[in-house]
Amino acid sequence: MNITLRTDRNVAILDISGRLVMGEALYxxxxxxxxxxxxxxxxxxxxxxxxxxxDSSGVGELVQxxxxxxxxxxxxxxxxxxxxxxxxxxxxxxxxxxETFNTEPEALASFHRGH
Numbered sequence: 001m002n003i004t005l006r007t008d009r010n011v012a013i014l015d016i017s018g019r020l021v022m023g024e025a026l027y028x029x030x031x032x033x034x035x036x037x038x039x040x041x042x043x044x045x046x047x048x049x050x051x052x053x054x055d056s057s058g059v060g061e062l063v064q065x066x067x068x069x070x071x072x073x074x075x076x077x078x079x080x081x082x083x084x085x086x087x088x089x090x091x092x093x094x095x096x097x098x099e100t101f102n103t104e105p106e107a108l109a110s111f112h113r114g115h
Contacts, residue, residue: 001025003032011111012041013079013104017050020058029058033065042074043111047104049080059092066097079107 001018014032019025036044046065054062069076078100081089089095101107 001028003028005032005036007041008108009112010041011043011045011108012036012039013045013047015047015050018052020051020054020061022055022057026057026061029061029065033068037069037072037074042069042072044069044074044076045079045104045107045111046076047079048082048085051082051085054085054088059088059094062094062098075111077101077107077110079104 001016001020001024003017004015006013006015014036016029020029033044044065046062066076076098078089078098080102081100086095086100089098089100099110101110
């Protein structure tokens with residue numbers, strides 16, 4: 001799994017590719033989120049366009065990420081979740097928790113509107 005950090009004003013965008021599964025991948029994901037928070041980015045957009053698989057540990061880490069960021073007064077949103085990941089989020093009812101977007105401009109605008 002690879003994660004690239006980009007920024008747009010006060011939003012950290014994490015481009016994630018590969019498999020979000022137990023082990024090294026979750027460690028990298030957790031550290032990428034922590035690094036963004038440590039750099040004072042309270043709003044994080046997770047670009048899931050290239051995540052081809054997520055297991056239950058990956059789902060749990062998304063929930064932990066959400067909790068950590070919201071506890072610090074920030075927000076996290078999802079971008080371009082693949083059909084497989086969307087189905088998993090739907091089955092676990094997490095689509096009711098996370099705001100999801102199909103385009104990056106739309107997602108970034110939602111942070112700036114304060115949603």
